Amino acid sequence: MKLRVRFAPSPTGHLHIGGARTALFNYLLARKYGGTFVLRIEDTDELRSDEKSVKSIFSSLKWLGLDWDEGAMPDGTEIGSCGPYIQSKREEMGIYRKYADQLIREGKAYHCYCTPQELEKMKKKAQLEKKSLKYDGRCRRLTKSQIEEFKKEGRKPVVRFKMPQEGKTVFEDLIHKTVSFENRLLYDCVIIKASGYPTYNFACVIDDCLMKITHVMRGDDHISNTPLQVNIYRALGFDVPRFAHLSMILGPDGKRLSKRHGSTSVEEYRRRGFLPLALRNYLALLGFSTSDSQQLFKEKELEEKFCLEGCQKNPAVFDEIKLRWMNGEYIRMLSREKLFSMSLPFLEKKGLKVQKNERNIEIVALQQEKYKLLEDVPYLVEFFYRDVEYASDAVEKVLKKPRARAILESIQKVYREMKDFTEKEIEAKTREFARSNNYKTAEIFHPVRVSVSGRTQGPTLFKMLELLGREETVRRISIARRLLESA
RNA sequence: GGCCCCAUCGUCUAGCGGCCUAGGACGCCGCCCUCUCAAGGCGGAGAUCACGGGUUCGAAUCCCGUUGGGGCCGCCA
Numbered sequence: 001m002k003l004r005v006r007f008a009p010s011p012t013g014h015l016h017i018g019g020a021r022t023a024l025f026n027y028l029l030a031r032k033y034g035g036t037f038v039l040r041i042e043d044t045d046e047l048r049s050d051e052k053s054v055k056s057i058f059s060s061l062k063w064l065g066l067d068w069d070e071g072a073m074p075d076g077t078e079i080g081s082c083g084p085y086i087q088s089k090r091e092e093m094g095i096y097r098k099y100a101d102q103l104i105r106e107g108k109a110y111h112c113y114c115t116p117q118e119l120e121k122m123k124k125k126a127q128l129e130k131k132s133l134k135y136d137g138r139c140r141r142l143t144k145s146q147i148e149e150f151k152k153e154g155r156k157p158v159v160r161f162k163m164p165q166e167g168k169t170v171f172e173d174l175i176h177k178t179v180s181f182e183n184r185l186l187y188d189c190v191i192i193k194a195s196g197y198p199t200y201n202f203a204c205v206i207d208d209c210l211m212k213i214t215h216v217m218r219g220d221d222h223i224s225n226t227p228l229q230v231n232i233y234r235a236l237g238f239d240v241p242r243f244a245h246l247s248m249i250l251g252p253d254g255k256r257l258s259k260r261h262g263s264t265s266v267e268e269y270r271r272r273g274f275l276p277l278a279l280r281n282y283l284a285l286l287g288f289s290t291s292d293s294q295q296l297f298k299e300k301e302l303e304e305k306f307c308l309e310g311c312q313k314n315p316a317v318f319d320e321i322k323l324r325w326m327n328g329e330y331i332r333m334l335s336r337e338k339l340f341s342m343s344l345p346f347l348e349k350k351g352l353k354v355q356k357n358e359r360n361i362e363i364v365a366l367q368q369e370k371y372k373l374l375e376d377v378p379y380l381v382e383f384f385y386r387d388v389e390y391a392s393d394a395v396e397k398v399l400k401k402p403r404a405r406a407i408l409e410s411i412q413k414v415y416r417e418m419k420d421f422t423e424k425e426i427e428a429k430t431r432e433f434a435r436s437n438n439y440k441t442a443e444i445f446h447p448v449r450v451s452v453s454g455r456t457q458g459p460t461l462f463k464m465l466e467l468l469g470r471e472e473t474v475r476r477i478s479i480a481r482r483l484l485e486s487a
Numbered sequence: 488g489g490c491c492c493c494a495u496c497g498u499c500u501a502g503c504g505g506c507c508u509a510g511g512a513c514g515c516c517g518c519c520c521u522c523u524c525a526a527g528g529c530g531g532a533g534a535u536c537a538c539g540g541g542u543u544c545g546a547a548u549c550c551c552g553u554u555g556g557g558g559c560c561g562c563c564a
Binding site: 008012047048131176179182192195201203223227245250256287289293295296316319322324367368371444455457458462 | 489490492494497499500501502513522523524527558559562563
């Protein structure tokens, strides 16, 4: 049987890091074994689901390069023969209702007329008596007259699934091995809400079955849902799929990753200049590793090396420092042209309108090894395009050195008289100047650097001057000299 | 509180009974390279394998317990 996996987000916000990791692992598993990766939208929460989130999730998945073979597509169409792939549409078709009715007919489910307030009271009471908080199943055996009474009151019932009350529900998890639950601790969960919508646990089972999903890979916060679902599969006479529960991703404080830990949506990482392949690589290493603990994976290499055996049971702390390192690695692997085009939006955001030409490509590439994020690019290149802002520490520590004034005056003259203002020539002339005047090279290099860039750190000096051009170099040295005179 | 899951350097992890005086990666420190900053190269610190019992000739690896952390306990998914 061909492997089929799915990613089934609920559209209640942007794609979260944890969701992205789940999607990635499903994608990798499908690619590795030549299976099918299905995308299903679980929008059965009528209040919180919205179209905007669907769009955002699509765009994040697409950005990460996690293409799906089947399911809802960004243009509103659907691919595949198991559709619709959006649960609200499936609900409209009465798919869930049909199976719920079947269960009721077979005596495996029943109507429950308890109101939320009554359930709340029940829970409070149980709490006081230190009993289990689960629903007590009181509506399992309602008399005809009781039902009439409720109907007269206008109560809208939910449908509850009759959970077995003895024995154990056991399943083999591909990552956790055998997981077992006592049935008497399970409870009759709601499968159809009063609104007529299915609950997650029900819709999920129906759809995974109808969509012929063979492997359900998801976060291990779903482990406790699994016995419920297994029993629903069985009651319906469905085959139970294989489960693989992935460990959680935690924040630095060891708590489940959430907004208060900083950026948590893929969208934010994109905005900050992380590269999709870098994020993908990093995410893959949260809960997966090869036997040689490989860190960096080339394109397609993850698809080849991914396997369930390499998946981790224990939770992983999300380490942005390591992600940044990895992002730097990926930025360094970019071609100059690619680096430039990817940097453009970030330059524009900072008000730098930069044409695509050889000079500008070179300017951006000049400090390629320094960027950790694309967001770093504008700051590191801005002085090429804007008036220099002299950093105070640079002025104090370098420009105000006793001999700097005289040196700047002389070297400016040298530059002014040069014919070919090229990297090689500038270096030759500058070194020659140092030698004949008995200066240490550093005495010249540093003030020149600060003069043209305003900073003590920057690209390699002579290339920087060449790119700035003779005019601009000379002009900036003048500005620096004037600054010193007025100081 | 009940149930479930988990437990190797600060972090991600290798390890699946002897090769482990525990390997790699990030981060940290030092040195080298060098026009600065990076990048790169080399080296270092960093884990009594949570703790306690077993099993075994032998345990980070298997079993039990304890502790700690996390998850779930919704007409949310």
